[in-house]
Amino acid sequence: MELQEKIPVPIFTEVDRDVFLREICPQRRPAVLRGVPLGPCLEKWTVEYLGQKGRDKPVKIHVSTVPQMDFLRKNFVYKTLPFNEFVKRASEKKHSDFFLCEDESYYLRSLGEDVRKEPADLSKQFPDLAEDFHIPHFFEPDQFFSSVFRISSCGLQLWTHYDVMDNLLAQVTGMKRVVLYSPQDALHLYLSGDKSEVLDIDAPDLKRFPEFVKAKRYECVLEPGDLLFIPALWFHNTTALQFGVGVNVFWRHLPADSYDKKDPYGNKDPVAATRALQALERALRALDELPADYQDFYGRRMIQRIQKQTYCDGLSATSAQEDSDSTLTSRQFTKPG
Numbered sequence: 001m002e003l004q005e006k007i008p009v010p011i012f013t014e015v016d017r018d019v020f021l022r023e024i025c026p027q028r029r030p031a032v033l034r035g036v037p038l039g040p041c042l043e044k045w046t047v048e049y050l051g052q053k054g055r056d057k058p059v060k061i062h063v064s065t066v067p068q069m070d071f072l073r074k075n076f077v078y079k080t081l082p083f084n085e086f087v088k089r090a091s092e093k094k095h096s097d098f099f100l101c102e103d104e105s106y107y108l109r110s111l112g113e114d115v116r117k118e119p120a121d122l123s124k125q126f127p128d129l130a131e132d133f134h135i136p137h138f139f140e141p142d143q144f145f146s147s148v149f150r151i152s153s154c155g156l157q158l159w160t161h162y163d164v165m166d167n168l169l170a171q172v173t174g175m176k177r178v179v180l181y182s183p184q185d186a187l188h189l190y191l192s193g194d195k196s197e198v199l200d201i202d203a204p205d206l207k208r209f210p211e212f213v214k215a216k217r218y219e220c221v222l223e224p225g226d227l228l229f230i231p232a233l234w235f236h237n238t239t240a241l242q243f244g245v246g247v248n249v250f251w252r253h254l255p256a257d258s259y260d261k262k263d264p265y266g267n268k269d270p271v272a273a274t275r276a277l278q279a280l281e282r283a284l285r286a287l288d289e290l291p292a293d294y295q296d297f298y299g300r301r302m303i304q305r306i307q308k309q310t311y312c313d314g315l316s317a318t319s320a321q322e323d324s325d326s327t328l329t330s331r332q333f334t335k336p337g
Protein backbone atom coordinates (compact mmCIF):
# COMPACT_ATOMS: atom_id res chain seq x y z
CA MET A 1 0.00 0.00 0.00
CA GLU A 2 1.24 3.46 -0.80
CA LEU A 3 2.10 5.68 2.08
CA GLN A 4 0.24 8.71 0.94
CA GLU A 5 -2.33 9.04 -1.75
CA LYS A 6 -0.99 11.05 -4.70
CA ILE A 7 -3.23 13.90 -5.68
CA PRO A 8 -2.53 14.98 -9.24
CA VAL A 9 -1.89 18.68 -9.77
CA PRO A 10 -4.50 19.81 -12.32
CA ILE A 11 -3.26 20.62 -15.83
CA PHE A 12 -4.70 23.64 -17.61
CA THR A 13 -4.30 24.42 -21.29
CA GLU A 14 -4.98 27.67 -23.10
CA VAL A 15 -4.25 29.80 -20.10
CA ASP A 16 -3.68 33.49 -20.76
CA ARG A 17 -3.25 36.36 -18.32
CA ASP A 18 -6.98 36.75 -17.94
CA VAL A 19 -7.70 33.12 -17.17
CA PHE A 20 -4.74 32.97 -14.80
CA LEU A 21 -5.83 36.03 -12.84
CA ARG A 22 -9.51 35.14 -12.80
CA GLU A 23 -9.52 31.38 -12.33
CA ILE A 24 -6.15 30.03 -11.26
CA CYS A 25 -4.25 32.48 -9.07
CA PRO A 26 -7.14 33.22 -6.67
CA GLN A 27 -7.57 29.50 -5.87
CA ARG A 28 -4.18 29.53 -4.10
CA ARG A 29 -3.55 25.99 -5.28
CA PRO A 30 -0.79 24.66 -7.54
CA ALA A 31 -1.56 24.24 -11.22
CA VAL A 32 0.32 23.06 -14.29
CA LEU A 33 -0.13 25.43 -17.23
CA ARG A 34 0.61 23.62 -20.49
CA GLY A 35 1.14 25.38 -23.81
CA VAL A 36 1.81 28.92 -22.60
CA PRO A 37 4.24 30.47 -25.14
CA LEU A 38 7.70 30.68 -23.54
CA GLY A 39 9.70 31.80 -26.57
CA PRO A 40 12.47 30.17 -28.64
CA CYS A 41 14.22 28.70 -25.56
CA LEU A 42 12.16 25.54 -26.02
CA GLU A 43 13.92 24.73 -29.30
CA LYS A 44 17.19 26.53 -28.77
CA TRP A 45 18.44 25.58 -25.34
CA THR A 46 20.72 22.65 -26.13
CA VAL A 47 23.81 22.07 -24.02
CA GLU A 48 25.98 23.44 -26.80
CA TYR A 49 23.91 26.59 -27.32
CA LEU A 50 23.65 27.31 -23.59
CA GLY A 51 27.43 27.05 -23.36
CA GLN A 52 27.97 29.39 -26.31
CA LYS A 53 25.57 32.05 -25.04
CA GLY A 54 26.22 31.76 -21.32
CA ARG A 55 29.96 31.64 -21.99
CA ASP A 56 32.40 31.32 -19.12
CA LYS A 57 30.48 33.44 -16.64
CA PRO A 58 31.37 32.02 -13.20
CA VAL A 59 28.44 30.38 -11.42
CA LYS A 60 28.22 29.10 -7.88
CA ILE A 61 26.78 25.61 -7.85
CA HIS A 62 25.88 22.78 -5.50
CA VAL A 63 27.87 19.60 -6.03
CA SER A 64 26.97 16.35 -4.25
CA THR A 65 28.14 12.76 -4.31
CA VAL A 66 24.55 11.50 -4.33
CA PRO A 67 21.59 13.00 -6.21
CA GLN A 68 19.48 13.53 -3.09
CA MET A 69 20.81 16.73 -1.53
CA ASP A 70 20.75 16.74 2.26
CA PHE A 71 20.79 20.15 3.99
CA LEU A 72 20.97 18.54 7.43
CA ARG A 73 24.06 16.43 6.86
CA LYS A 74 25.38 18.86 4.23
CA ASN A 75 26.28 16.19 1.72
CA PHE A 76 27.03 18.83 -0.90
CA VAL A 77 29.67 21.48 -1.40
CA TYR A 78 29.53 24.87 -3.07
CA LYS A 79 31.88 25.24 -6.00
CA THR A 80 32.34 27.75 -8.77
CA LEU A 81 32.58 26.79 -12.44
CA PRO A 82 32.36 28.67 -15.72
CA PHE A 83 28.71 28.41 -16.87
CA ASN A 84 29.61 26.51 -20.06
CA GLU A 85 31.66 23.92 -18.17
CA PHE A 86 28.92 23.58 -15.55
CA VAL A 87 26.22 22.92 -18.18
CA LYS A 88 28.38 20.30 -19.86
CA ARG A 89 29.02 18.51 -16.59
CA ALA A 90 25.42 18.68 -15.41
CA SER A 91 24.30 17.10 -18.67
CA GLU A 92 26.63 14.10 -18.41
CA LYS A 93 26.50 11.11 -16.07
CA LYS A 94 30.24 10.57 -15.64
CA HIS A 95 32.78 13.33 -15.53
CA SER A 96 36.44 13.31 -16.46
CA ASP A 97 36.94 16.42 -14.34
CA PHE A 98 35.18 16.41 -10.99
CA PHE A 99 35.33 17.76 -7.43
CA LEU A 100 34.14 14.82 -5.32
CA CYS A 101 33.61 11.74 -7.47
CA GLU A 102 33.18 10.89 -11.13
CA ASP A 103 29.39 10.56 -10.98
CA GLU A 104 28.76 13.62 -8.80
CA SER A 105 25.50 15.61 -9.26
CA TYR A 106 25.20 19.32 -9.98
CA TYR A 107 22.59 21.96 -9.27
CA LEU A 108 22.49 25.62 -10.21
CA ARG A 109 20.19 28.11 -8.57
CA SER A 110 21.39 31.31 -10.19
CA LEU A 111 22.09 34.36 -8.05
CA GLY A 112 22.15 38.13 -8.41
CA GLU A 113 25.30 40.06 -9.24
CA ASP A 114 25.71 41.13 -5.61
CA VAL A 115 24.62 37.85 -4.06
CA ARG A 116 23.60 39.29 -0.72
CA LYS A 117 21.72 42.29 -1.97
CA GLU A 118 20.23 41.60 -5.39
CA PRO A 119 17.79 38.93 -6.44
CA ALA A 120 18.70 36.88 -9.53
CA ASP A 121 17.56 38.36 -12.83
CA LEU A 122 18.24 36.38 -15.98
CA SER A 123 18.18 39.51 -18.11
CA LYS A 124 21.09 40.91 -16.06
CA GLN A 125 23.23 37.81 -15.48
CA PHE A 126 22.50 36.03 -18.78
CA PRO A 127 21.20 38.69 -21.19
CA ASP A 128 21.85 36.60 -24.33
CA LEU A 129 19.85 33.67 -22.97
CA ALA A 130 17.16 35.79 -21.33
CA GLU A 131 16.11 36.94 -24.83
CA ASP A 132 15.01 33.41 -25.64
CA PHE A 133 12.82 33.07 -22.57
CA HIS A 134 9.59 35.04 -22.61
CA ILE A 135 8.31 35.60 -19.08
CA PRO A 136 4.53 35.18 -19.07
CA HIS A 137 3.03 38.57 -18.24
CA PHE A 138 0.62 37.26 -15.65
CA PHE A 139 1.46 39.94 -13.09
CA GLU A 140 2.22 43.68 -13.12
CA PRO A 141 5.82 44.63 -13.97
CA ASP A 142 6.33 46.26 -10.55
CA GLN A 143 5.44 42.95 -8.86
CA PHE A 144 8.40 41.21 -10.51
CA PHE A 145 10.93 40.00 -7.96
CA SER A 146 13.39 37.64 -9.65
CA SER A 147 14.03 35.20 -12.47
CA VAL A 148 16.23 32.26 -11.58
CA PHE A 149 17.99 29.55 -13.55
CA ARG A 150 17.35 26.04 -12.18
CA ILE A 151 19.67 23.61 -13.89
CA SER A 152 20.02 20.07 -12.57
CA SER A 153 21.83 16.85 -13.28
CA CYS A 154 19.60 13.87 -14.01
CA GLY A 155 18.23 12.54 -10.73
CA LEU A 156 18.97 15.62 -8.67
CA GLN A 157 16.48 16.07 -5.84
CA LEU A 158 16.02 19.37 -4.06
CA TRP A 159 14.66 19.21 -0.51
CA THR A 160 11.13 20.20 0.37
CA HIS A 161 10.87 23.92 1.15
CA TYR A 162 8.59 26.90 0.81
CA ASP A 163 9.15 30.36 -0.64
CA VAL A 164 7.23 33.50 0.27
CA MET A 165 6.56 34.82 -3.23
CA ASP A 166 4.16 33.55 -5.86
CA ASN A 167 6.09 31.53 -8.42
CA LEU A 168 5.88 30.26 -11.97
CA LEU A 169 8.40 27.48 -12.49
CA ALA A 170 9.05 27.01 -16.20
CA GLN A 171 10.52 23.72 -17.29
CA VAL A 172 12.37 24.46 -20.51
CA THR A 173 14.15 21.16 -21.17
CA GLY A 174 14.01 17.77 -19.44
CA MET A 175 11.27 16.26 -17.31
CA LYS A 176 10.94 17.07 -13.64
CA ARG A 177 8.83 15.50 -10.93
CA VAL A 178 7.43 17.98 -8.44
CA VAL A 179 5.75 16.98 -5.18
CA LEU A 180 3.88 19.68 -3.29
CA TYR A 181 2.30 20.01 0.14
CA SER A 182 -0.20 22.58 1.29
CA PRO A 183 0.81 25.25 3.83
CA GLN A 184 -1.94 23.75 5.99
CA ASP A 185 0.17 20.59 6.28
CA ALA A 186 3.15 22.50 7.68
CA LEU A 187 2.92 20.72 11.03
CA HIS A 188 3.27 17.32 9.39
CA LEU A 189 6.49 18.20 7.60
CA TYR A 190 8.97 18.57 10.49
CA LEU A 191 10.21 22.00 9.49
CA SER A 192 13.60 23.42 10.13
CA GLY A 193 13.10 27.03 9.06
CA ASP A 194 11.82 27.00 5.50
CA LYS A 195 12.84 23.36 4.86
CA SER A 196 11.40 19.96 5.76
CA GLU A 197 13.66 17.52 7.60
CA VAL A 198 11.91 14.65 5.82
CA LEU A 199 14.40 14.25 3.00
CA ASP A 200 13.33 10.95 1.57
CA ILE A 201 9.70 11.74 0.84
CA ASP A 202 9.26 8.44 -1.03
CA ALA A 203 10.51 6.23 1.81
CA PRO A 204 10.34 8.38 4.95
CA ASP A 205 11.58 7.14 8.31
CA LEU A 206 8.20 6.91 10.02
CA LYS A 207 9.72 6.25 13.43
CA ARG A 208 11.29 9.70 13.28
CA PHE A 209 8.51 11.34 11.28
CA PRO A 210 5.25 9.61 12.22
CA GLU A 211 3.08 12.62 11.35
CA PHE A 212 4.44 12.81 7.80
CA VAL A 213 1.86 10.33 6.48
CA LYS A 214 -0.84 12.86 7.30
CA ALA A 215 0.50 15.38 4.79
CA LYS A 216 -1.43 15.32 1.50
CA ARG A 217 0.93 14.73 -1.38
CA TYR A 218 0.25 16.64 -4.59
CA GLU A 219 2.30 15.54 -7.55
CA CYS A 220 2.99 16.36 -11.19
CA VAL A 221 5.61 15.62 -13.83
CA LEU A 222 6.62 18.71 -15.73
CA GLU A 223 7.44 18.35 -19.42
CA PRO A 224 9.41 20.82 -21.50
CA GLY A 225 7.22 23.87 -22.02
CA ASP A 226 5.18 23.42 -18.84
CA LEU A 227 4.74 26.11 -16.23
CA LEU A 228 3.99 25.16 -12.65
CA PHE A 229 2.21 27.75 -10.56
CA ILE A 230 3.51 27.41 -7.00
CA PRO A 231 1.55 29.75 -4.74
CA ALA A 232 3.54 31.39 -1.94
CA LEU A 233 3.96 29.11 1.12
CA TRP A 234 3.25 25.88 -0.78
CA PHE A 235 6.01 23.35 -0.06
CA HIS A 236 7.73 21.83 -3.06
CA ASN A 237 10.25 19.07 -3.67
CA THR A 238 11.73 18.65 -7.13
CA THR A 239 13.45 15.69 -8.79
CA ALA A 240 14.98 16.03 -12.22
CA LEU A 241 14.00 12.92 -14.17
CA GLN A 242 16.47 14.00 -16.85
CA PHE A 243 19.15 16.66 -17.11
CA GLY A 244 16.99 19.75 -17.20
CA VAL A 245 16.95 23.49 -17.52
CA GLY A 246 14.27 25.53 -15.84
CA VAL A 247 13.64 29.14 -15.00
CA ASN A 248 11.45 30.24 -12.18
CA VAL A 249 9.93 33.68 -11.81
CA PHE A 250 8.98 35.00 -8.39
CA TRP A 251 6.64 37.94 -8.00
CA ARG A 252 5.17 39.82 -5.09
CA HIS A 253 1.67 38.68 -4.39
CA LEU A 254 1.32 40.96 -1.35
CA PRO A 255 1.92 44.75 -1.23
CA ALA A 256 5.65 45.43 -1.67
CA ASP A 257 6.17 46.66 1.90
CA SER A 258 5.00 43.31 3.32
CA TYR A 259 8.30 41.71 2.35
CA ASP A 260 11.69 41.76 4.00
CA LYS A 261 13.82 44.25 2.08
CA LYS A 262 16.98 42.20 2.63
CA ASP A 263 15.85 39.03 0.95
CA PRO A 264 17.60 38.19 -2.32
CA TYR A 265 16.14 34.64 -2.37
CA GLY A 266 12.45 35.31 -1.85
CA ASN A 267 12.30 33.00 1.13
CA LYS A 268 12.34 35.32 4.15
CA ASP A 269 9.06 35.48 6.00
CA PRO A 270 6.94 38.60 5.50
CA VAL A 271 7.85 41.31 8.03
CA ALA A 272 4.55 40.99 9.91
CA ALA A 273 5.06 37.22 10.27
CA THR A 274 8.59 37.78 11.61
CA ARG A 275 7.23 40.29 14.12
CA ALA A 276 4.54 37.82 15.18
CA LEU A 277 7.09 35.02 15.64
CA GLN A 278 9.29 37.32 17.73
CA ALA A 279 6.30 38.29 19.86
CA LEU A 280 5.62 34.59 20.40
CA GLU A 281 9.18 34.08 21.63
CA ARG A 282 8.66 36.96 24.07
CA ALA A 283 5.39 35.43 25.24
CA LEU A 284 7.14 32.12 25.87
CA ARG A 285 9.88 33.81 27.87
CA ALA A 286 7.18 35.45 29.99
CA LEU A 287 5.51 32.08 30.63
CA ASP A 288 8.87 30.72 31.69
CA GLU A 289 8.53 32.75 34.88
CA LEU A 290 5.72 30.42 36.01
CA PRO A 291 5.74 26.83 37.35
CA ALA A 292 5.37 24.04 34.79
CA ASP A 293 1.68 23.36 35.47
CA TYR A 294 0.83 27.03 34.92
CA GLN A 295 2.85 27.06 31.71
CA ASP A 296 0.91 24.04 30.52
CA PHE A 297 -2.43 25.73 31.33
CA TYR A 298 -1.63 29.07 29.69
CA GLY A 299 0.17 27.38 26.81
CA ARG A 300 -2.99 25.44 25.93
CA ARG A 301 -5.11 28.57 26.13
CA MET A 302 -2.70 30.45 23.91
CA ILE A 303 -2.81 27.70 21.30
CA GLN A 304 -6.59 27.78 21.26
CA ARG A 305 -6.59 31.55 20.99
CA ILE A 306 -4.21 31.43 18.01
CA GLN A 307 -6.23 28.73 16.27
CA LYS A 308 -9.47 30.63 16.69
CA GLN A 309 -8.02 33.79 15.28
CA THR A 310 -5.90 32.48 12.46
CA TYR A 311 -7.03 29.12 11.06
CA CYS A 312 -8.95 29.49 7.80
CA ASP A 313 -11.25 26.69 8.90
CA GLY A 314 -11.99 28.50 12.14
CA LEU A 315 -12.81 26.32 15.10
CA SER A 316 -12.67 22.96 13.37
CA ALA A 317 -9.07 22.29 14.40
CA THR A 318 -10.15 21.85 18.00
CA SER A 319 -13.72 21.53 19.07
CA ALA A 320 -13.11 24.79 20.86
CA GLN A 321 -15.96 25.80 23.04
CA GLU A 322 -17.34 29.31 22.78
CA ASP A 323 -14.94 31.51 24.60
CA SER A 324 -16.67 33.82 26.98
CA ASP A 325 -13.58 35.85 27.76
CA SER A 326 -14.17 39.00 25.74
CA THR A 327 -10.58 40.15 25.98
CA LEU A 328 -9.57 37.02 24.15
CA THR A 329 -12.17 37.15 21.41
CA SER A 330 -12.63 40.83 20.72
CA ARG A 331 -10.54 40.80 17.56
CA GLN A 332 -12.16 37.82 15.94
CA PHE A 333 -15.21 39.92 15.14
CA THR A 334 -13.17 42.44 13.24
CA LYS A 335 -11.51 39.84 11.04
CA PRO A 336 -12.86 39.77 7.52
CA GLY A 337 -14.43 36.44 6.56
Ligand SMILES: O=C(O)CCC(=O)C(=O)O
Pocket residue numbers: 150152158163167169236238246248
Ligand atom coordinates in the same frame (compact mmCIF):
# COMPACT_ATOMS: atom_id res chain seq x y z
O1 LIG B 1 13.12 23.37 -10.02
C1 LIG B 1 13.84 23.31 -9.03
O2 LIG B 1 14.88 22.67 -9.03
C2 LIG B 1 13.48 24.04 -7.78
C3 LIG B 1 12.46 25.07 -8.02
C4 LIG B 1 12.15 25.91 -6.82
O3 LIG B 1 12.46 25.62 -5.71
C5 LIG B 1 11.42 27.15 -7.06
O4 LIG B 1 11.09 27.45 -8.23
O5 LIG B 1 11.15 27.86 -6.08
Ligand SMILES: [Fe+2]
Pocket residue numbers: 161162163236
Ligand atom coordinates in the same frame (compact mmCIF):
# COMPACT_ATOMS: atom_id res chain seq x y z
FE1 LIG C 1 11.50 27.00 -4.26
